[in-house]
Amino acid sequence: MTVDRTTTLLGTAAEAALAVPGVAALQPRRSPRTAAAVASTGTDATPKGTRESGIRADRSPDGPGWRIEVRCILSFEGRRALEIAQNVHDRVRAAVISRLAALDAVERVTVEVTVTGVVTRYDLT
C-alpha cells in the first residue's frame, strides 16, 4: 500500500511540476546501464512519475509527513529561475497535499526543488 501511494504522489508531483511555465523537462535520473540502453534504442520510454523521471518522494525522516524532491530543467522565456522554482515548489506542494487529502490523509509535505539544467536560446540554434 505504501508503494502505491509513493507512485501516486510521484505522478501527482510530476504533473504539477511540468505544468509550471518555464519548466522544460524533469531531469532524468539514470544509472549508466540504463543510459546506455536508451542510447542504443534511441528512445526515451521512461514513464512519468517513476523514480527515473526526476521526482523523488520519501517519508520524512523526522516524524510524519512526506518529502518531495523535484529535479527539473528550466527554459527561461523571460522568467527568472528563482520565480520558476518558487512556482514549482508551491504548485507541487499544493497538488500533493490535495491528493493526500483526497485519500483521507492529512500530512505535512515539504518540497525541495533543484534546477539541474537550463535551456537557453543559444541551445536551440
Place this chain on the structure above:
Amino acid sequence: MIDTAVALSPGRGLGGRDLPDGLLAVRAAEGDEEAFAVLVQRHGRPLLDLARCMLGNPQDAEEAVQDAFVSAWRRLPEYRHSAEFHTWMHRITVNRCLTMRHRRPPPLSLDTVAEPAATDAWGQPARSAEQEAATAALVRALGELDTGQRLCWILREVQGLSYKQISHVTRSSEQAVRGRLFRARRSLQEAMGPWR
C-alpha cells in the same frame, strides 16, 4: 548603466565553435555539455579514421569512438591539460581500440572466407576475399606499431597530410616525422610479406 546586451549574428560562435580546445575542455569539465558537443564535432572525424585503421571496419570504429568520447566526458574533471586535448583523446581512442581488438575473434584465414557478393550493402564494388584478408593483416600490423609511428603513418597515408602538417599536429620536427614514417613502413612491409 552600461548596456552589455549585444545583438549576435548566428554564426558568431556563442555556442563555442570558435573557442580553442583547452577552453572548451575546461567548460565541459564543469558540466557544459554544449562545449563538449563542439569537441565531438571537431575531433570525431580524425578519431574515426584512426579507429578504422586500427579495427578495420567502420562499424567497429564508430563503436570505439563513441565509447572513447563517453569515457572522456566522465574523465574530464581529472584531465590535467598537461597534454593537448586532441592528444589525450587520441590516447583514449587507441586504448579503446586495443581493448576491442583483444575481444575480437581472430581474422579468418584465406581458405575459410566465403566469396562475398558482387557489391556490398552500400553499392560499392566488393573486394575479394584476398583483399579483405590483406587489409585485415594490415590493420593487425598497424595495431602493433609504436604509437608515434602509427599516427604518422595514418596521417600521411590515410589522411594525406604533408610532412609539415604532420609535424604541426604531432609537435615534432619533420625529421622525426620522416623517421617514424620510415620505421612504420619497414614494420608494415615485413608484416605484409605473405601478400607480396
Place this chain on the structure above:
Amino acid sequence: MAVDEPHAPPPESLGADGTGPKPGAADVPSFADDVVTPCGRLLSRIWEQARDTAQAADPHISSCPHCREAAEGLSAVTAASQALRTGDRPGLEALADRVMNIVRAEVRLGRLLPLADPDRALRIAESAAAKVLRQAADRVPGARAAACRFVPVGDGVDLRVTMTLAAALDRPLPDRIHQVRRSVLRSAGQDLGLAVTAVDITVVDVLEQEPPCRPGLTPGGA
C-alpha cells in the same frame, strides 16, 4: 623536401656521370636502421619518392632496377591500405547524437547552490548556474569565459563568483573585465535570482579573433 632537411646528402656526392654516388660516398644514412642499396641510395629516400613527394625527384631512383625493386617492396602495404583510404567512412552525425544523448543523461550536477529565497529549499546545480553566467560573460565582445566557480559567503544564500576568462587585447583589460563583471552580476540577478555579492575575474588566456576554422587541420588554433 631534400633541400630543406639538415641531413640531406650534398649534391656533390653524385658521381661525375650523374648516375649516383660511389659506394661509401657522403650518402650517410639519416636513420639508424636505414638501408643503403647497392647503387648507394637510401631506402627511406626511395620510399619517400614513391609515396610522399612529387618534388625534387631523383631521376636515378626512377630508373634504376635496384631502386625500383626496393620501391616495389611497399606495394603490398599500399594496396592493402587502399580500403582504409577510400572505403566507407563511418558517419559522424549519428555518432555525435548518440554520444550527446548519453552525456546529457549523465550530466554532472556538481555542487548545489541556494537560490535567493530564505523560506523555501530551492537550489540550482553549479553547472547550470555556471552555464548561464558564462554566457553572460561571452556576450561581452572580446571575452570568453573558461571556468566559473561559486563560493558560499556566510551562512545564508550569498555567493561569490570566481571566473577565468580569455580576453582579446584590442581594448584595455580592466575595461573588459569591468564589462564582464557587470554582465555577470546582471545575469545572476535577472536570469537566475542568485545572491551574488562579488565576481572575481582573472584573465588566463588571450582570445584570438580568428576567421572561421578551415576544414581539416589543427583545430583549436594550434
